[in-house]
Amino acid sequence: MRSASERSLRARIASVVVLVAVVGAVATALVFGALSWSMAIAQEDRRLRDLLGQLDRELAIEARDDSSARQVAAEEQREIEHTGVRLAVYRGDLRISGDFATTAPVGCRTVEWNTLVRECVTSARDHRLVARSTLVALARYRWTFVWALLGAVAIVSALAAWSSGRVASRSLEPLTALRNSVDAIDVDRPDERAIGSATGYVELDALRAALERTIRRLSESLAQARRFAFNAAHEMRTPLTALRAEAELQAEQGASPQIAALAEELSRRMDRVLVLADSRLLGAGEPVSLEAVAEEICREFSRTIERDARDEGLVRGDGALLGMLLRNAIDNSLKFGARSVRVAVERRGDVVELSVEDDGPGVSERERQQLFEPFVRGEAAKRAGAEGQGLGLALIAHVAMIHGGDAAFDGARARGARLTVRLPAWR
Amino acid sequence: MRVLVVDDHPELRALVGRALQSEGHAALFAASIAEADRVLGEEGVDLIVLDLALGDGWGAQWCKAIRTRGADVPLLILSAHSAIEQRLEGFDAGADDFLAKPFAVAELRHRIRALGRRRGAARSTVIERGAVRLDFAARRATRHGDECPITAREWSLLDRLALAKGNVVSRGELLEEVWGEDNESSARSLDVLVARIRKKLGAEWIRTVRGGGYALGE
Structure with a gap:
């Protein structure tokens, strides 16, 4: 779940896309509107000036005084009646002809906005000629035009809102791909090469390079820590071998068997560290029957462990490690007070399942995943005061992992726990 | 037995x-491959217990060398390098x-006892019959390749x-050597194991001898 304070980059890009689209649509509409408006006006002005030019030529030829000028103008007005243009002729401030008054200087202007009356004035010799027209069509369609623009803006905005999510997702694709490859990095063996090749986007490649450097440094320090743990544990093997053998030999001659038991326990723990510190995947492998492993390991326990083998459970791997896995799983069940433990081997398609089921305190939902991390001890372990460092389950997960499989606790159960290890079946 | x-x-x-020694064997010692070579050449050795990391070489290579020279003395590798790769390399x-x-x-002691029983018996390294080939040295079995x-x-x-070369080996002996104990549960496991081998290699590979035990099929 995302908390309220967290913001989504996708939503941010989407809202920017919508904003840009709306602003773009409005701006385009305004520019187009203004342009077509001025074109319509300019065309009308040209028409008015043409008519005035014609009137001027007539006046120049025929008008000798005011009354003849009035006649020429009236005639001209009759001729152009069908165009809806009205003419007026002034001499000085005196109106010789026309049915409207104006004092406007030479030029064109809109004198009435509501019905859109356009007026052009020219001066010729001692006359001022005026033409007026009503832009009926433009006036009528003016509001239609505004509504059309608003409609277009609305449609564009809606389209932008609808597609912005997709656009944002698409723009974020390289980032999503990078995130997925970072997600896919195996925390046990971080490898900077896993985050893939350059994306070709400058910003992302900078992020990728930074991630690569961090992962490389992490992987180096992890390898160093593992080498140290491995060498330290390996270094102790020889003296430990001597200690254990010495203790066993002395116990045979009547000395306390306690030291031998302690030495054995110590060597078991050392083995666990050695296995966990070795991060390599299993290179070679021998055919191992999980059923045979189960039989052998169950015999080690003084308590009877129920066995249910429905299959030989043939896998490729390391029998000693798989034995260690099962021993740890049974140990784990018994440590927390399970009274009965049942080991089953079953084949399901290409997978062999080894499961250890008990009637102990069980594992809570919350702990199910984190218990497999090294040095994590569960509630049950703390309550029971059981000893251990929380390496048993980590070892199980690790051995399963290097065999190409996994280990997990099954989902909610009425009582007890069931640990299932899934390994790829032989071939 | 004289164990090096x-x-x-x-x-x-x-x-x-x-x-x-507490088991009644005589122990001979060598701290290096050179010394081991000398002891093996000069004295009769019935069995070798060999470490892998030695001062003057790698144990497995010496093992290979003496096998090439024809020494078929039983050999057990005892090593702190116990990853599967090293084990397979050893075999x-x-x-x-x-x-x-x-x-x-x-x-x-149990392993040495078991190895001691094969002393003197010629090592059969490869058995081939029909489509099946068993390579005992490399522990590799193939069927139709x-x-x-x-x-x-x-x-x-x-x-x-x-090792018995077609002669009968009793159930008791097999249980003692393969499981280290002769009881009801290991006896059941023996039956299961024989059935599995027959399934993998072919029924004719292991012959049941009535009242006796098992033998490798002729």
Whole structure:
């Protein structure tokens, strides 16, 4: 779940896309509107000036005084009646002809906005000629035009809102791909090469390079820590071998068997560290029957462990490690007070399942995943005061992992726990 | 038995020696490959316990070398390098068994006893019959050229039967050597194991001898 304070980059890009689209649509509409408006006006002005030019030529030829000028103008007005243009002729401030008054200087202007009356004035010799027209069509369609623009803006905005999510997702694709490859990095063996090749986007490649450097440094320090743990544990093997053998030999001659038991326990723990510190995947492998492993390991326990083998459970791997896995799983069940433990081997398609089921305190939902991390001890372990460092389950997960499989606790159960290890079946 | 213990750690050499002597074996010691070569050449050795990391070389290579020279003395690798790669390398080099350090003394004695029984018996390294080929040295089985998954315990059983060269090996003997104990549960496991080997290699590979035990099929 995302908390309220967290913001989504996708939503941010989407809202920017919508904003840009709306602003773009409005701006385009305004520019187009203004342009077509001025074109319509300019065309009308040209028409008015043409008519005035014609009137001027007539006046120049025929008008000798005011009354003849009035006649020429009236005639001209009759001729152009069908165009809806009205003419007026002034001499000085005196109106010789026309049915409207104006004092406007030479030029064109809109004198009435509501019905859109356009007026052009020219001066010729001692006359001022005026033409007026009503832009009926433009006036009528003016509001239609505004509504059309608003409609277009609305449609564009809606389209932008609808597609912005997709656009944002698409723009974020390289980032999503990078995130997925970072997600896919195996925390046990971080490898900077896993985050893939350059994306070709400058910003992302900078992020990728930074991630690569961090992962490389992490992987180096992890390898160093593992080498140290491995060498330290390996270094102790020889003296430990001597200690254990010495203790066993002395116990045979009547000395306390306690030291031998302690030495054995110590060597078991050392083995666990050695296995966990070795991060390599299993290179070679021998055919191992999980059923045979189960039989052998169950015999080690003084308590009877129920066995249910429905299959030989043939896998490729390391029998000693798989034995260690099962021993740890049974140990784990018994440590927390399970009274009965049942080991089953079953084949399901290409997978062999080894499961250890008990009637102990069980594992809570919350702990199910984190218990497999090294040095994590569960509630049950703390309550029971059981000893251990929380390496048993980590070892199980690790051995399963290097065999190409996994280990997990099954989902909610009425009582007890069931640990299932899934390994790829032989071939 | 005269057992040669090759290990460069003096205390460990002495401890393995004591564990063997208390069983009635005689222990000979070598701290290096050169010394082991000398002892093997000069004295009669019935069995070798060999460490892998030695001052003057790698144990598995020496094992390979003496096998090439024709020495078929049973050999057990006892090493702290116990990853599966090293174990397989050991078997490939011609070792008969592998035990990881730190080991349990009882386990070491049991393995040495089992190896001792094959003393003198010629090593049968490869048996081929029909489409099946068993390479005991490398512990690899193939059928029609495909790898046949024979597990460690199945190899022990086949190994013991191969040693008898077609003669009968009693159930008790097999249980004692392969499981280390003769009881009801191991007896049941033996039946299961024989059935599995027959399924993997073919029924004719293991013959049941009524009232006696098992033998490698003729």
